[in-house]
Ligand code: ADP
């Protein structure tokens with residue numbers, strides 16, 4: 454019998470009516486004879502609400518304490534879904550992270566899943582019951598509750614699927630699949646039938662929150678077939694697959710916007726060997742993820758060094774940059790939180806030139822200035838003024854003709 458893991462995100466279980474609809478979906482799938490394992494997120498808005506409560510008490514709550522608060526959202530959701538399933542005559546067993554033992558490290562708020570014990574899940578399936586698992590949470594070896602980062606329900610689902618060697622993992626959400634852009638931003642964005650893991654990973658990393666990037670990584674590493682589909686309407690969804698030869702024929706698969714960016718510029722940095730290392734060392738030690746770095750051409754032995762960090766880390770990054778600037782005798786440090794990153798992703802870039810040029814032209818036509826550029830093998834990202842973010846995404850979607858269906862050499866639509 455096939456094991457299928459189904460994950461339902463916050464909007465899918467966002468109300469009592471939605472929980473009833475999801476229970477019905479589960480009962481239909483169960484009646485097909487599969488062994489089902491269900492992973493659930495907190496009801497839409499609940500994690501933010503809980504976060505708000507602890508922020509009312511402290512501007513910097515202890516991450517250990519906050520994890521206990523945040524994990525409560527998923528506990529409520531699995532309980533309610535269990536009750537709804539019972540009403541349909543379906544028996545389930547409810548599992549919090551520590552009850553299964555979803556073991557994580559102790560980086561509270563951003564813990565990494567290290568191992569999942571499967572004994573209780575398998576016993577539950579053998580009993581003919583459906584395990585309903587709280588996503589987003591785990592437990593340390595010591596027994597403390599952890600959460601694994603925003604959007605982590607996807608990661609829990611894939612990790613559970615990998616541990617159980619499941620035949621498939623379906624991520625049910627509020628859109629019909631992965632689209633060429635966020636359908637809330639671009640009305641003619643197209644749902645992709647399939648996308649390679651490499652592209653999906655870049656899209657997720659660059660801000661497409663439809664899947665967590667860690668979930669894509671785990672699915673690729675453990676070869677779990679992964680599908681994103683809607684819980685609101687029947688949809689074939691998007692399969693995340695291994696790269697196929699024909700995929701290079703499609704230049705761009707998707708465009709994303711990340712508003713979670715901030716820029717730090719250090720002026721008049723002495724242009725000497727070893728100085729950048731001295732500036733970035735304390736930032737790395739503080740676990741701050743530096744994304745893009747730009748160093749201007751040196752004039753009179755001095756240069757400007759600009760870099761981007763996640764918005765939430767801006768304050769700390771500024772403090773560290775100011776200390777480093779004093780240390781290396783650089784000039785003043787400036788910060789900007791009003792920037793956004795727009796990225797285009799596609800495997801076809803490997804074999805086709807001109808992507809950056811098309812982007813520059815499209816943004817120039819809209820009068821949108823570019824502040825920083827970075828490229829990788831299958832992605833080009835630009836930092837722009839935050840207020841132009843959505844306009845840039847729409848302009849690029851149009852410029853790359855993403856509203857038109859693309860077909861590969863043998864006529865399969867992507
Ligand atoms: P869930 O609560 O199910 O985890 P999320 O809100 O985390 O759902 O993710 C789904 C959302 O991702 C969609 O509502 C959509 O606005 C957004 N999204 C961003 N980029 C894309 C994309 N390329 N394709 C589809 N959805 C996207």
Ligand code: ASP
Pocket residue numbers: 462463494495500501526588589602603604605606607
């Ligand atoms: N409830 C968590 C969040 O809002 C996890 C998730 O939804 O995947 O981030």
Ligand code: MG
Pocket residue numbers: 462604607662663664
């Ligand atoms: Mg999500």
